[in-house]
Amino acid sequence: MIPRQEELIVSSTDLVDPCGEDSDTPVPGLVHRYPDRVLLLALDSCAAYCRYCTRSRLVSQGEMHPVTRRLDAIIAYLEEHTEVRDVLISGGDPLLMSDEPLDNLLRRLRGIPHLEFIRIGSRVPSFLPQRITPELVVLLRKHRVWLSLHFCHVRELTPEVAQACDRLADGGIPLGSQTVLLKGVNDSEEALKNLFHGLLKLRVRPYYLYQCDPVVGTAHLRTSVQTGIDLISKLRGHTTGYAVPTYVIDAPGGGGKVPIQAETLVAYENGTATVRNWAGKTYTYADPVEAI
Ligand code: SF4
Known part of the structure; x- marks a missing residue:
């Protein structure tokens, strides 16, 4: 979370929009790349700012209106596109919205009959666990929302985070976690195992380990792909299958997530x-x- 001088170094492989999302944006704040899935960008603020953020070109830049001001256009697009069955609400962090506008957003989405699956991508349970109130859990359960959480190190699993995850799991919210492989942070077998085992204890399923996207100014945080392959090989078959996420590269230029593993x-x-x-x-x- 702490800015470092190395961020000022721009390497020749760095990209402003590493996943090529801007070219797949039919209405502001909605990315429609795959036929049946969309990404809805809720707002541009987070509870803390990850230095490797794929959307650092948008997040905290003050250029994107919150979803409450773009909602009619988004809903109209989704109503028209009956092939969309899956919405991921991300951002920025959607759980920074207060309960009422969040409830309104989810209710409008749930009003579209062909939307079967609604997920929220959030780092709030790790950065701001006190936001996970009993009222919020009831709201998420009412709209049958899945949560994609984001943890990078076992030290993030504090007692407060454990309490927030317990509250969500007890409330019936399905929980998965994504992790970004970061040089000097979690690029060891021990660090990953401790994190993934710790998440299972909190009833959170680790499901993606991302090769760090080539975001501008993040070369110092990126490992080689070989490091990722070696690490995942040390986990797969060596520990509980539920504790081994799929190692993926989000193919630069809009190729989507590609699973990588040793032959x-x-x-x-x-x-x-x-x-x-x-x-x-x-x-x-x-x-x-x-x-x-
Ligand atoms: S919480 Fe997510 S959107 Fe916010 S800075 Fe971190 S990676 Fe980016």
């Missing part, structure tokens, strides 16, 4: 798959004879 399918010929397990041993699996 486990060694060969697949004549209906026989040769696979390598967590200990490096190979085994074969034969397709049913009729399928060959």
Whole structure:
């Protein structure tokens, strides 16, 4: 969270809009890239500011109106696009909205019959756990919202954060967590294992480990992809499957999330798959004879 001098160094691979979202924005504050999913940017402020933020071009820049002032256009677009079934509300941090406008936003979205799945991406449970009030939990449950949380180190799992996660889990809110792989912060087997085990204890499922996006001024925080592959290989098969997120690169230029892992399918010929397990041993699996 603390700015460092290295942020002033712009490397040749850095990008202002690393995930290419701006080119997929049909109405202000709505990113529609995949046919059935949209990203709704709620507001441009957060409870604290991650130095590696993919949306640092928007977040805290004071150039985006809060969703309450853009809502009619967003709702009209979504009503028209019946192929959209999944909305991720992110930002900025949507849980910085107070209960009433948040309730209104969720109610308007829930009023669109083809929207099946509504998620909120939030770092508030880690940065501002006191925002997770009993009233907020009731509101989220009423609208059947899933929460995508964001944690990068086990030290973020304080007693207050544990209480907030407990409150959400007890309230029936499904909880997943995303982590960004950061050089010098969590790029070790021990740091990742401690974090993922700690999250499971709080009933939060780690589901993505992101290769750090090439955001301007973040070269000092990025590891190589090989580091990520080595780390995930040390986890997969070596600990509870629920504690191992999918390691992904969000392909620069708008390619979306691409899962990365060490080669486990060694060969697949004549209906026989040769696979390598967590200990490096190979085994074969034969397709049913009729399928060959
Ligand atoms: S909380 Fe999310 S949106 Fe806000 S600065 Fe961090 S990564 Fe960016």
